[in-house]
Amino acid sequence: MTALAYAVAVALLLVGLAAVLSGANAVKTLIGVELASKGVLVNFVATDPAGSQGIVILLILIDAIVVAVLLGLVVAVYRQHDTLDLDALGRLTW
Amino acid sequence: MTETPLSMAPLLALFAGIFATYLVGRIRHKRASEATGVVAIASLLVALGATWSLWTAPLPTEYAIGGSGVGIQVTALGIFLSVVACLLGLAVAVYATAGTDDEGATELYYPLLLAAVAGVVGIGFAADLFSLYVFFEVMAVATYALVPFAVERSTAVEAGFKYVVMNAVGSLLAIFGISLVYAETGGTLAYGPVADALSGTTGVATAAVLFLVVGFGVKAAIVPLHTWVPDAYAESPAGASALLAGLATPAAAVAMIKALSVFPGAIPVGLVLVVFGAITMTVGNFLALGQRDLKRLLAYSSIPHVGYVIFGFGIGFHGGFSVAVDGALFHVLANAFMKGGAFLAVGAIGYRLASADVANPRHLDDLAGIGYRMPIAAGAIAVAVLALAGVPPLAGFWGKLLIVVGAAEVSGWVGVALALLVIGNSFLSLGYYLPVLRSLFAAPDDAVGSVARTPTLLAIPVLGLTAGTILLGIVPSVGFDLVGPATDVLLSGVMP
């Protein structure tokens, strides 16, 4: 059971990172960040479900705040360039 | 370990300042910027005073709200970070009082500045790995909004987006590493128990080290994770760039070290840091060569300085040579003064030249000769640049000296090679620092020649930081007294 949970955690991390590194558009990037963060949560819950809840709750809140700021930034980017497509915004990719 | 509520005072003062500056900034009044600045300065002074009284109290102390659970823990390392953060924060707050940075959004700028400072102080006072991460995020999110603060400028927004995405990924890699530690220890993140539980080398622990290095390394601008630095530093407002270069980036390195200090000696943490530090300092110096935009030049030059710090920590961890850790921490302190002063001075010059008829107020050719019209700002940059290159008797010399001594203590020709590497890099950096000096005091053209002097409110913090750079260089013992106990904390385990 726990082995599956840890595997899922790593899987979520990888899926999320893949989304970010693919750099297709801004929404995918943010979704990638969210998913990878969920992988971290699974790691904590898999180790100590009841005891890690304090950490997990705080992490859920922190992740939400970070993604909200990122969303605000995407809105700002969109206002400048009228697109969410990261390929068109050459400077933004790595 | 004594439990005193005073331990919370620095953080509480800064937290209160965050809310207070927002409220005061909302008041629609002509002198709102100054009033908000005064509130920010007051909050920083209280935090600094509380840190001072904690320094004189028997360390370490701790405090937990409600008397139980994970609170904060005040050690010499925390005091060190708090002092650096509050001093640089003070300079930036005074600078911001002039109102040249905040694009009219005073009530948003000051709280973000204070939050960045509070995050760094919290990193120092964090009692376990998760608290470390939480305060790291407080600092990070504050900078997420500070870099693109000039939202009307598309380059600023782009730089901000790249910065935030890279750093958000870094943060999540770091917390993933922490979650791996949690899995290894079976459910605790306090420093002492973790160090005990990790007494053997396991694959998971090694993986955790890698995640932590890469994760914190993004914000610490380790090569090859440094690509966000030039744009982010160049596009952020002057005060924010001073905070980024002088405080946030080195603090990320210290956070990394604090997190890595729990791992047993079997995992070659020190070696990893030495290698990354060496790569960072060398590549960083080469990247800075040939830069003609002053702010970008300073941005690129921040990378090798974090490289020196990481290198010093690595030497210290690898061989237990505390002198190298002393040097690294001293360099963090010195860097705050040198880089802070340089970025604020560049901001002042940029502000004055913006109203003159100059094509690019930050290009070395276009600002030639500014030294004759704005001697304070240009003088500050000159001192900072010489100090950054490691010229004695300025602040930048001592940190590097100690790191070189530490490197030389490594046995055999490896030690000599490492020492030469640092010395060589210092000389290499002159290659891009000297052109700055030449440009500052070249012959001015008409546009530059008619520029007004440095504004007072901008000159005061610049002068203060420059004085600090010179004083730290002439009387480094002040720095050593602060740094020495912090080194002991780092090397002997963060929990007593």
Next chain:
Amino acid sequence: MTTLTAAALVATVGLAVVAVAARDFLVSILSLSGASVGLAVYFYLAGAPIAAVFEAVVAAGLVTVLFLMMISLTDAETATLIEGRKLPVVGLALGALLGVSLVVWGWLGGLSTGGGSEIELAEALWAERSVDLLAVTVLLFVGVLGIVRLTAERFDATDEPITGDRGPTDADGASGNTEGDT
């Protein structure tokens, strides 16, 4: 119970993959929301009930709403889609929330020794991480300030500030405050 837990985990990963692979913004966001629900179910079944509620409310609820808001601000095509299908979308989200809450309350009611245990648990969590909770509260405030700054309106073509409180600024964005010269 274990099969259910495993199923929840697998469903989460599956929906995550869909969210990343999908071409349509709406599908991606709703899949993310679904993955959050799956995760919340896993949390509950694994023995972290309060975390499950937070994950459901914050990730499946709030974050999804934020994403949808952002999309409607930026992508007109998807915005019209959301407009047109607003009722079903909202209904889906609420339904998921309701479903999870019902499960949680039902099972909690069956398992707990009384209504007080959740409060005790919550108090224990609060006491254990008090400083971090304070820090996250400050972080929330800082985040909101950041979002306010980032979503501030730009100047329009007539150079009139839309939200500028202190009057127009010059082309470099530096607001000219008077200060003494050295």
